[in-house]
Each structure stands twice: as C-alpha cells, then as structure tokens.
Amino acid sequence: TRSTRPQRLLKAVQKNATRGDPQSVISAIDHFCRHSEWAMNIGDEKGTILDSVVNELNPEKVLELGTYCGYSTVRIARLLPPGARLITLEFNGDYAAIARQVITWAGLEDRVQLVEGASEDWIPRMKEHFGIETFDLVFLDHWKDRYLPDTKLMEDCGLLRKGTVLLADNVICPGVPDYLQYVRNSLSYKSCYFKSHLEYTKAEDGLEKSVFLG
Ligand SMILES: Cc1ccc(Cc2cc(O)c(O)c(C(=O)NC/C=C/[C@H]3O[C@@H](n4cnc5c(N)ncnc54)[C@H](O)[C@@H]3O)c2)cc1
Numbered sequence: 001t002r003s004t005r006p007q008r009l010l011k012a013v014q015k016n017a018t019r020g021d022p023q024s025v026i027s028a029i030d031h032f033c034r035h036s037e038w039a040m041n042i043g044d045e046k047g048t049i050l051d052s053v054v055n056e057l058n059p060e061k062v063l064e065l066g067t068y069c070g071y072s073t074v075r076i077a078r079l080l081p082p083g084a085r086l087i088t089l090e091f092n093g094d095y096a097a098i099a100r101q102v103i104t105w106a107g108l109e110d111r112v113q114l115v116e117g118a119s120e121d122w123i124p125r126m127k128e129h130f131g132i133e134t135f136d137l138v139f140l141d142h143w144k145d146r147y148l149p150d151t152k153l154m155e156d157c158g159l160l161r162k163g164t165v166l167l168a169d170n171v172i173c174p175g176v177p178d179y180l181q182y183v184r185n186s187l188s189y190k191s192c193y194f195k196s197h198l199e200y201t202k203a204e205d206g207l208e209k210s211v212f213l214g
C-alpha cells in the first residue's frame, strides 16, 4: 500500500540530513515541506520565534502537546542544555513511531521523552510518573479544541508556576478563539501575539506567548 506523508517525510530526513545534526534535520523537513509535500510542522518562519522564546527562557522542564513528526521537538530540544528535559505527548501511534526516528536521527533522544498517549490522560500524571513539579515552558500544537481544556487542566494539576510560559501555535490559522479569549482576558496571564505566517504559505498565522502570573 502507498506510504504515508509522515513516512515520506522521515525518508527525506534519512536521505538528506546528517545523523546527530539537528539543524540538518530541520532543514531537510523544511525543504521537503516547501518543495515536495506540505505538512503541519511549525516551519522555519514561526520556528525562529519558537527558538527565540526557548533561548530567552533557557528552560529545564518543557512540555510539548502534539508531537506529530517531531519537527518542533527537535527545534526545542537542540537548544536545551544536556540536563534539561522535554516531554512530548502524541496519541497517534503511527506519528509517534515516525517522530521517535526523527528525534533519534537528530541525536536528541537523551533529552526527549516521547509519551504515546493523550494529553488529558497524561497531564494529571506528570508529578507521580515523571517527578515533574512544574514546567518552565509548554508548547501547544495539538488539536486546537484541546488548547483551552488542557491549559485549565495544567492549572488544576499545579503544573504552572509564576513565570511559566505557554507558547501556542496557530492562534489565527486554524485559530483557537476560546483559548485566545481566555489567556488575553484572564488576570492570571500576561499574553502577547507574535504575528507570522502559516508554515510554508503566505497566509497569516501567529504564536501567542502567555506568562502565567500565579
Ligand atoms: C482550516 C485549516 C486546516 C489546517 C491548517 C493547517 C494546520 C497548521 C498547523 O500548524 C497545525 O498545527 C494544524 C493542526 O491541525 N494541528 C493539530 C495537530 C495534531 C497533532 O497532535 C496530536 N494530538 C492531537 N490531540 C492530541 C492529544 N489530546 N494528545 C496527544 N496528541 C494529540 C495528533 O495526533 C497530531 O499529531 C493544522 C490550517 C487551516
């Protein structure tokens, strides 16, 4: 049977990227998405905004919701100091299998813990299962109707501390109106919008950075 797009994306990484070189993995995926097949990775333009937020924070504990093929996982993990940890949640087994290989090709498997499961099931287990008290950075890029409920769940589970940053992809396209309204109007967040474009296109999109105030 015909291969899937994530399988073809992985093949492009294995063909064009150098093992152990995260930047070459990022470039190989961006080239594949620009010249062969579009895929819903954050991409190079919004990716540089993600990079700047990670570099500014220097986070020890990072949570990513929605791994997909691991593109943003690699972007974030390549900037983390060796002691830091990135936990990424992905409930589609096929995508998780591809992402594991992309992350390993980049040589970042020792900083990344890919958990195959749903965010709503695993957010409540972060403390007892991973020994995580609070996160320094959360990157939201999963189904858009999950951003708000999962944010409230993280609050209820005590996973956010004063200064924790939530960075949300696609706040314009596909859009997350209920999440935006919440973080922009809640007294518990200081929120700002980074205008950009939908990956590999000219359509407007952007990232919302929201600092939890406790
Ligand atoms: C109209 C329109 C359509 C599409 C686009 C283009 C566009 C551009 C983008 O950057 C996008 O991020 C998206 C988008 O839909 N992303 C959804 C991404 C999900 C991934 O996360 C996984 N997942 C979903 N819910 C959960 C969950 N609870 N627990 C664990 N994993 C979950 C899935 O298994 C996928 O691996 C779409 C733009 C406009």
Ligand SMILES: [Mg+2]
Pocket (backbone or CB within 6 Å): 040, 041, 042, 141, 169, 170
């Ligand atoms: Mg996205």
